Amino acid sequence: MQYHIGVQILLFVSLTLLLGVFLRDLLKKTQVPYTIALLSMGILIGLLQRFEAAWLPDVYNQTVQLVADIDPHLILFLFLPTLIFESAYSIETHLFKRTFNQISLLAVPGLIISTTLTAAFVKYVFPWDWSWTVCFMFGALISATDPVAVVALLKELSSRKRLETLIEGESLLNDGTAIVLFTLFYSMLVATNGGELAVLSVLLDFSWVVSFGFLIGLLGGWLMILWIGRIFNDPLIEITTSIATAYLVFYFAEGFFHVSGVVAVVTLGVLLASQGRTRISPEVKGFLHHFWQMMAYLANTLIFVVVGIIVAVKIQLNDPQAWLMLAILYIAILLIRAIAISVLRPILDKIGVGLSKEKTLVLIWGGLRGAVALALALSVTQNENFPQQMGEQILFLCAGIVVLTIVINGGSMRYLLKKLGLSELPAAKQKTVDKAELKIQQSLQEDIAKMQKDENFAHTDWQKIKQHEYIYQEMAEEELAHLKTSEEELIIAYKRRLLESEKQFYWQLFDQGMLNVKSIQLLNKAVEKALDGEPIIYPREDLYFNQIDDTNFAQAFYIAHGFIQAQKASKQNLKDLSAPISFQHKIMYEIDKNLQQMQHYLTEINQYEPTKVQEIQTLIATRVLLNKRRQKLLDMQFQGMLEKAEAEKLIAEVETEIYQIMQR
Template sequence: MTLDVYLSVFTLMLFSLGINILSLKTRIPYTVLLVIGGSLLVPLSEIEALSFVTSFQLTPELLFFVFLPILIFESAYNIKIRNIQENKVAISMLAIVGLLISTFFIGYAGQWAFQLLGFDIPLLVTLLFGAIISATDPVAVLSLFKEYGAPRRLTLIFEGESLFNDGTAFAIFLVFLEIMLYGFHGTTTVLQGLFAFCTMIVGGGLFGLLMGFIFSKLIEWVKGHEHLEITLTLLVAHFTFLLAELISEKLVISGHHIQLSSIIATLVSSIVMGNFGRYKMSAGVEEYMEKFWSYFAFLANSLVFILMGLLFASLSIALHVAILPILMMILVVAVARAISIYCSIGIANLNQSEESIPLNWQHLLSWGSLRGAIAVIMVMLIPDDLTLPNWNYEFSIKEFITAITIGSIYFTLIIKATTIGKVIRWLKIDTLLPHEQMSYFKSKAFIYQSLNARTKELFEHHDISEAQYQTLTAEHQDLYQLICQQCDDKTKNPSHVVENMLRIYTLALQKSELKEIYRRGEINENIYKKNLLILETQTERVEQDRPQLESLNTYLDSWIGHIKRAFSSSTSLSETQELYLYYRTQYKLINKVIDELAQIQNSPLVEIFDDPIAVQNVEKIYQYLKDKTVQQMADEIKSNKDLVDDMNAQSAKALLGITRSDTLKDLHKHEIISSKLYLLLKKEMDDGSTQS
């Protein structure tokens, strides 16, 4: 790499930073500004002083082997298996059936449309384009969904579809590309294509599961060594991807070339890491790791979208030749997306085990389908010299597909991305739930009360004059009265809604306390995940205004529960000890909530939870749960006193060890002891020394 290339990379990074700031100021989606900015870099590079800007080129290898695993891991790491399980029919219909419908519709309708324009484009070319452009990009859409308040389930369905259809699209892309390279030989080619497609999807999934399991165990073994843990997460994405590619090149069974989808393998291994491996990490690593991967994904996406603009601006195919095919394909792709959504969701809605997807959600899924990095990567992987016997144009197949692909991407980014917010509002998808509406008003009232309290402090400390104090207080009080009146006018059944808000708050309180208990080493991974699962499920049920569950044994005995147990850490605790520890954890969480509820009337939160009946109802629930848990603990102690005593002794010893370590760190942090003393004391404690 030359100096110009290095200078180009860092200039593009600086350029993306400026684009990001502009996006925040203008509220135009970041990716939209990136591709526009990338297009402008080409004429700027004609200036001699800026000629280095285009020196850095995205090669297919760099995109495929470096950037793509980063983008897959960052997107898949935070998706929960439980959410996939609950929406598996909808996600699989969209990611597989919907994608196949879209691909073949674009292939056949696209060829017909090109003939209307006077272009004799072979069917294989339009099918290859169909596979490329049917893959949706979750990055931009998900941020917009969250910004404009799309429902959580809709966001999860779209995220699941986007992640899995990338792998499906890439598998179909490889099948069509192989046919174009080696020819079509009737039934044999069809069967070979189906076999390759199945091995890529199934084989890639199984291999990803294995790699995720292996790296989760490796993280468990190096727990406490933060840099090793972070390095392993970096390795799992790229190592899985590269190994899947290597196996696909070398593996032959009974004369059949076995291919694995590296995208599916990396996707599955990333999901495994996000659902199982993350709980094996040290306490401080998880938060740092999310920031680490978020930055890497931001960097990769920024470079891909900027260079997408550069690629489009430097196409060798003349714009006056490409413009009509691009416009026609934009229309065909939009129709294909709509047909694939309504058909696949229509079939999914026939399944009674999942909640139906409403029509307005389907409209948004149809419109909110942006294309991005994965489509560009597939285009770059097309050989430059790819041709067909009846291809008689001056431009190559790759140049033609690149033009219509990037043109379609531009349309989705510039038109669809900038209008998603309006579509969400028009379809009334952002309508607040009852507890959200109540929370909106009460939060604003709480803010105005807090502002008044802060204003009073400023006056008492002589930071503002009496006149300023009176003006600000009157202003805040007027706003407070107004929002309280709006709350009374627009909310129905306020006591029930406040009760649901309070339940959500207490469940969040328990999650926070549970994480702290786990950090202190009082419970093992199994108990932590079981409690977390219950709390998350209960939260979702309250948000949907459904009754809370007493237990989740049915769910835990499902296939997902078996997978969780398979990936969980080995434990020296007996079943009795683990059950007692589970009850004890429940008791601590419930006690935390009861203590908090007792203090609400004397805390600022009384402004939000101002209904005594709602507070009493929630207190009764937790008091009942406390009595029940105390009885369950007593039964376990009565039946297995020695086992429980032994477990309590081990637990206390571990907890005291953590307390000792935390105390030493605090002394060092506050400079009560020097680094020299810290290391000396740490060594003595680690060695069990009592040296004075």
């Protein structure tokens, strides 16, 4: 019996997502990474179809075969825009900028070194008669550290933000570089039918493809920013625009201009995460992040199962020589990646955020391969210009490396991080967390004492509640002493946390209408500069204009007003972090110096143009009160005191007024 293809695809997607939900729930209490479980299930599904289990229905076999025969271009065009955009949009832009030199070095020269060494290895070690062009094409596709696999695993296992940003950024750009190199060698092979390798032509084409891909992403990003800047608090429009733009820049880059779609989408994502953050409506930002996280989760769930099925159904299993070459190749690519990173390490260690020995080992071991490499290998097998045997050899080796790196490297990543001491927070940072936990426990104990006197809890079994580890803990300062940290390390950790919270506070002020676009950008730039290297609380001289005039008056006022509020919030945050008294005195002194200096600066601003100060303060107060009115309407709708239609009409009127104020 034949089933409609559309129905089969719908059935596969639905059941795969359900399988993902089941696995995710099942793995919560285990240390098995979700992605490895998905890949294993995909292989099992494919093997059942391949060996024709008699008890399986025809629709199962037909659907699995349909998935195994998927067009490799569909894998790239359907999944990559979602996965790459979500990763680029979620990346910490400040850390990305700081590590960009390292990321670029790993993603371009590093991949070229890996591609060249792999091509030479294949040419001289493999018994097959591959031309140099074929060897370089294979080297490019097998050297791609797939962001789908790497990012998913690092977010599950790593607690080091800098390391995660470095590997995530490298895998994003590395993936784009690999696709570009593969496409150039692939096109050359098809055009010349295996002719000589033109090195200069490859370099020129590579530069063009990457540069124009960057420009397409930049253009798409600015057009989207201009468009959503006209919209206020409409999640449907803003989120739909982000989806359409991500896919369109990828399509126009790859399908229309034949340049790097990955570079275009990465550029788009990073631009929206930095410049675009001030254009997206404050009420939509959280929703937008959650939406793309959900999209990435769905794409990851589907793609790892699809990869497993393709591996199980497509590869040839009866060639002993190919199995031997696979084993040798797996060891070789690990050594080649180690050589490439070791060659670049003297430079990597001096730029960006540096690179310790432990992080270097994680970087080497974390070079997983995934769906992108497999899709590129599949495109080779489907081209009639390539000998069938060569295509099958490339697909077998690529599929084998994908499985081995994800299962072996990915499966042992948790152990490696633990062994290198990277699975835990640095001692000083952990101590600040423990201090905050101690503060919380003390507060809970006070709450318990009050609740015990409340007649509504007269029959509560408090002894049972006090046995709950997350509610009642007898923590003491002495329990924190086992963490060996110097005074200098600890004070740096506290300062860094205060600066991070200060940065977040500015965004809260912006969302409330108490900062404008230019001022939030300048304040963020200042706090990011203070975070670079050893964190600096005081002085913050880059926040002051040398001379106040009509061109910078509004910005000076917004900056002074926002900075003073942030410093007051930092004083409270310092108390909440329960820093040692000696540290509190040192840091509080610096915060007070900031306040004193900025208060004096604000006085100068007020004296310069009192009328303008009054206008700005009136504008801020109006925006704040309108936000409060909107929130009260939402609360009344939630409580059932207003019907949805009634509330939406009133909220729309308020938002129109807010938007008009924002344009002034």
